[in-house]
Amino acid sequence: MRARTLHLNVNLLHSGVYPSAWRLPDSRPDAFMDIDHFVRIARVAERGKLDAIFLADTPAINDRIDDRPFNALEPTVVLASVAAATSHVGLVATASTTYNEPYNLARRFASLDLVSRGRAGWNVVTTADAAAGRNFGFAGASEHGARYARAREFTELVHALWDSWEDDAVLGDKASGRFIDTGKVHAVNHRGAHFSAAGPLTVPRSPQGHPVTFQAGGSEDGRELAAATAEAVFSLAQTIEDGAAYARELRARAARYGRAPDALVILPGLATVIGSTEAEARRRQDELWDLVPESYSLARLAGTLRIDPAQLDLDKPLPDPLPLPPDANHTMFLGTVALARREGLTVRQLLRALGGGVGHRIVAGTPEAIADDIEAWFRAGAADGFNLMPDVLPDGLETFVDAVVPLLQRRGLFRRDYAGATLRDHLGLPRPANRYALGGTSLSA
Known part of the structure; x- marks a missing residue:
C-alpha cells in the first residue's frame, strides 16, 4: 500500500463558493467570463503546490442569474488556456455523460491531456438538471438509474478509446518514411446498450496514459460507478464519522471489482472562511451571509x-x-x-x-483551525484530501495558500514541491496499462 499523502484541489467556482462573493469590494462581477481570472487562480494554486484546479459545469442556466455569477464558460476551453499559463497544477473539468457522446468527449480530454503534457482530469457526472435536459431536446432529466447505466457504459467506452493508441505507435521515422505503426493503433468496435463506436481515437496516447477519471456522486448508483471506474472521488460529508464510513464503504466496493483498496483518492468538499482571528473569520462569514x-x-x-x-x-x-x-x-x-x-x-x-446553498461542509476560523480540521479528517481516514471551495476568489485561495499550506507543510502532511509533472504523479496514481498492448480486447468482444 502506498504511503498516504494529503491532496488538495481548488474547486474554482467563479467569484467564490458564497453566492454573495461577487458583491465584496475587491471582487470583480465580470470575473466569471474573464480568462485572466481563471489563470490567476490557477497560478495561485500552483504556487501553493496544490494538486489541481477543478471546474464544475452544467449545460444550462439552472440558477438565479439575477442574483449571482454562474459557470458560463466551457471547462475544457478554459483549461486549455490555463494549461498554456501554468506548468504543474492539474486541470480537472466536469463533463456530463448524459449530454455528450463518448467519442467526442474522449477526443476532447485526450487533446487537453496532450496540450497540458499530462495534467488533465475528467470529472464524470450524470446531470440531474431538468433545464439541461430541455436544452438537449428532452422533457426534463431522465430517471436516476437510467442515467447511471448510461454513465457506466459511457465511461468504459471512453477508457477503451483512450487505449486505442499504444504508447509507441508514433514512429516519425524520416529515413524509412514510416510515420505511424498502424499495428499499434486499434479499433474499439464497441456495440452496447447505449453506444456504438468503431474507433480508434484520432489522438495518440498522452504522457499519463489516460486523463485521471474523477467522479462526483454519493448515491447508491454513484458509488457503484465510482467503485468500478473512478480514480478520484469528489464526495460530500459533514462529519468525520460520515466521511470515514463513506471511505470504507467505497473502498470495499472497489475491492469487489478487483481493485486495490487504495485505488481511490477520496476528496470531500470543504468550504473555507479564513480570518487572522476567530472573530475576524466570523465577521467575514457574517458579511457574506448578510449579502445573500x-x-x-x-x-x-x-x-x-x-x-x-x-x-x-x-x-x-x-x-x-x-x-x-x-x-x-x-x-x-x-x-x-x-x-x-x-x-x-x-x-x-x-x-x-x-452558506446560501453550498451543500458542502463550511469551516470558518484561523489558519491554525483550518489546518487542524484538515489534519483531523486526514488522520482519521475520512479524507485523502479535499476539494477546497474558498469563500471568495481569488483572495480566499491566496489566504489559504499563504497561511494554511505552510502549516500543513510544517506538519509533514503536504508537499513542499511537486515530485512529478503529471496529475497522476501529484495524486500518487499509477499510469494505466494499455489493454491492447497487454493483449486485451475491445468492450464488445
Whole structure:
C-alpha cells in the first residue's frame, strides 16, 4: 500500500463558493467570463503546490442569474488556456455523460491531456438538471438509474478509446518514411446498450496514459460507478464519522471489482472562511451571509429538495417526510436532509449552515483551525484530501495558500514541491496499462 499523502484541489467556482462573493469590494462581477481570472487562480494554486484546479459545469442556466455569477464558460476551453499559463497544477473539468457522446468527449480530454503534457482530469457526472435536459431536446432529466447505466457504459467506452493508441505507435521515422505503426493503433468496435463506436481515437496516447477519471456522486448508483471506474472521488460529508464510513464503504466496493483498496483518492468538499482571528473569520462569514438574498437561498434549497418553496417555513424544521425524488441529485438531497435532521435545524438555520446553498461542509476560523480540521479528517481516514471551495476568489485561495499550506507543510502532511509533472504523479496514481498492448480486447468482444 502506498504511503498516504494529503491532496488538495481548488474547486474554482467563479467569484467564490458564497453566492454573495461577487458583491465584496475587491471582487470583480465580470470575473466569471474573464480568462485572466481563471489563470490567476490557477497560478495561485500552483504556487501553493496544490494538486489541481477543478471546474464544475452544467449545460444550462439552472440558477438565479439575477442574483449571482454562474459557470458560463466551457471547462475544457478554459483549461486549455490555463494549461498554456501554468506548468504543474492539474486541470480537472466536469463533463456530463448524459449530454455528450463518448467519442467526442474522449477526443476532447485526450487533446487537453496532450496540450497540458499530462495534467488533465475528467470529472464524470450524470446531470440531474431538468433545464439541461430541455436544452438537449428532452422533457426534463431522465430517471436516476437510467442515467447511471448510461454513465457506466459511457465511461468504459471512453477508457477503451483512450487505449486505442499504444504508447509507441508514433514512429516519425524520416529515413524509412514510416510515420505511424498502424499495428499499434486499434479499433474499439464497441456495440452496447447505449453506444456504438468503431474507433480508434484520432489522438495518440498522452504522457499519463489516460486523463485521471474523477467522479462526483454519493448515491447508491454513484458509488457503484465510482467503485468500478473512478480514480478520484469528489464526495460530500459533514462529519468525520460520515466521511470515514463513506471511505470504507467505497473502498470495499472497489475491492469487489478487483481493485486495490487504495485505488481511490477520496476528496470531500470543504468550504473555507479564513480570518487572522476567530472573530475576524466570523465577521467575514457574517458579511457574506448578510449579502445573500433570502429568496435566493430559499429557492436553492427548494430546488435541491425538489419541492415548492412555499412548503418551507423559515422558522420550522424541514417537512417530514421528504421522499427522495427519483430524478434528483441524490448526493445533495441526502446530505442536506441529513444535516438538517442531525442538528435539529430550522429552515433558516439550515440555509445559513449551507452558506446560501453550498451543500458542502463550511469551516470558518484561523489558519491554525483550518489546518487542524484538515489534519483531523486526514488522520482519521475520512479524507485523502479535499476539494477546497474558498469563500471568495481569488483572495480566499491566496489566504489559504499563504497561511494554511505552510502549516500543513510544517506538519509533514503536504508537499513542499511537486515530485512529478503529471496529475497522476501529484495524486500518487499509477499510469494505466494499455489493454491492447497487454493483449486485451475491445468492450464488445
